[in-house]
Amino acid sequence: MSIRDRFPIFQKKVYLNSCSQGALSTDVMQAYQAYLRDWDEKGSPWELWVERSETARQQFAGLVNADPSEVAVCTSASAGVSALASALDFSGERNKVVVSDFEFPTIGHIWHAQERRGAQVVHVPAAGNIIPVERFADAIDDRTQIVSITHVCFRNGSRLDVPAIVDIAHRRGAWVLLDSYQTLGTQTVDVKTLKVDFLVGGVLKYLLASAGLAFLYARKELISNLYPTSMGWFSQANIFAMDIYADTPSPTARRFESGTPPVPSIYAGIAGMKLIQSLGMERIESRLRELTGAIKEGAMRRGFNLVTPVDPSRHGALITLRSHKVDLLVKWLEQDGIITSSRDNNLRISPHIYNNLSDVNRLIDCLTQHKELLV
Numbered sequence: 001m002s003i004r005d006r007f008p009i010f011q012k013k014v015y016l017n018s019c020s021q022g023a024l025s026t027d028v029m030q031a032y033q034a035y036l037r038d039w040d041e042k043g044s045p046w047e048l049w050v051e052r053s054e055t056a057r058q059q060f061a062g063l064v065n066a067d068p069s070e071v072a073v074c075t076s077a078s079a080g081v082s083a084l085a086s087a088l089d090f091s092g093e094r095n096k097v098v099v100s101d102f103e104f105p106t107i108g109h110i111w112h113a114q115e116r117r118g119a120q121v122v123h124v125p126a127a128g129n130i131i132p133v134e135r136f137a138d139a140i141d142d143r144t145q146i147v148s149i150t151h152v153c154f155r156n157g158s159r160l161d162v163p164a165i166v167d168i169a170h171r172r173g174a175w176v177l178l179d180s181y182q183t184l185g186t187q188t189v190d191v192k193t194l195k196v197d198f199l200v201g202g203v204l205k206y207l208l209a210s211a212g213l214a215f216l217y218a219r220k221e222l223i224s225n226l227y228p229t230s231m232g233w234f235s236q237a238n239i240f241a242m243d244i245y246a247d248t249p250s251p252t253a254r255r256f257e258s259g260t261p262p263v264p265s266i267y268a269g270i271a272g273m274k275l276i277q278s279l280g281m282e283r284i285e286s287r288l289r290e291l292t293g294a295i296k297e298g299a300m301r302r303g304f305n306l307v308t309p310v311d312p313s314r315h316g317a318l319i320t321l322r323s324h325k326v327d328l329l330v331k332w333l334e335q336d337g338i339i340t341s342s343r344d345n346n347l348r349i350s351p352h353i354y355n356n357l358s359d360v361n362r363l364i365d366c367l368t369q370h371k372e373l374l375v
């Protein structure tokens, strides 16, 4: 079975919206059915379900080259970052949080919420479709506790220069949190190579699963000195201690978890991640280079306004085009059977391993028919 055949939506539509939500595979459908079957046949198999949560933890760890003890299994990226933020102390001199203007809104909300606890949040503004590294150098100083950056911007597809920013932050004694939601499943993401202190992501998009499952990576050496105030029984050293008089956080990154794990989403997440693993990151990366290259080339040839940087090292799997009536454009494309999305005035086109060059050609032809909305 070809990879595309595992995604029934392609029988009817051209799906180019993986930056919002990965397409549904037969593998993930079967995983949800397996969850219902286990529930029906076994009653309340919590041992099995906790085991499945550990499998997801191992998969996340493998995906980013971390140790499973450095991974918290969360219900959303927001939950992971909120738990981390709750463990930071902003009462001293080092109370500054540096946030890039390419962040997903949830990241901004979480850091601004810490202002009530003494944090000073400083934004690093964009210069058009990029954020020059010098702007981070200007913003990060000896009072900076953490630098919060996105790997690839959800709005325009632009990729930040993570190693350069990490270097600046570490030289100033600040930690780095990387939001890799828009890169996981599209390229190799290695916490050791990137040297980030924390990393967050989830399975909804290019990891080909569904809502309700995400994770937070925390570098081993940092965990034991961080005490989240966002807690729950699954963040305790012994989940089944059931001691209402105590709070004994797990010695591992599990201390950033909270309550009952999202079991149905874990079944789906395991299936989605397994599919990605079976395809291999090299194959995915090379297909995405080909597809994003063809989208850029087709768009530029027709004079459309490319927002994403042209240089392939400066963008991710998401290519964006400026439109002055983007909602209408998304609607027209949908009527023609092509699924995309928008943010700001940008049309977001986000292929994955299941797409091919005929999808791209069909998209470019369709955009050409509506080019008055693009130029």
Ligand SMILES: Cc1ncc(COP(=O)(O)O)c(C=O)c1O
Pocket (backbone or CB within 6 Å): 020, 075, 076, 077, 078, 079, 104, 106, 150, 152, 154, 179, 180, 181, 182, 202, 214
């Ligand atoms: C870069 C990025 N970070 C975070 C999120 C949202 O994460 P969650 O809803 O799991 O908190 C998204 C979702 O679109 C995203 O694109």
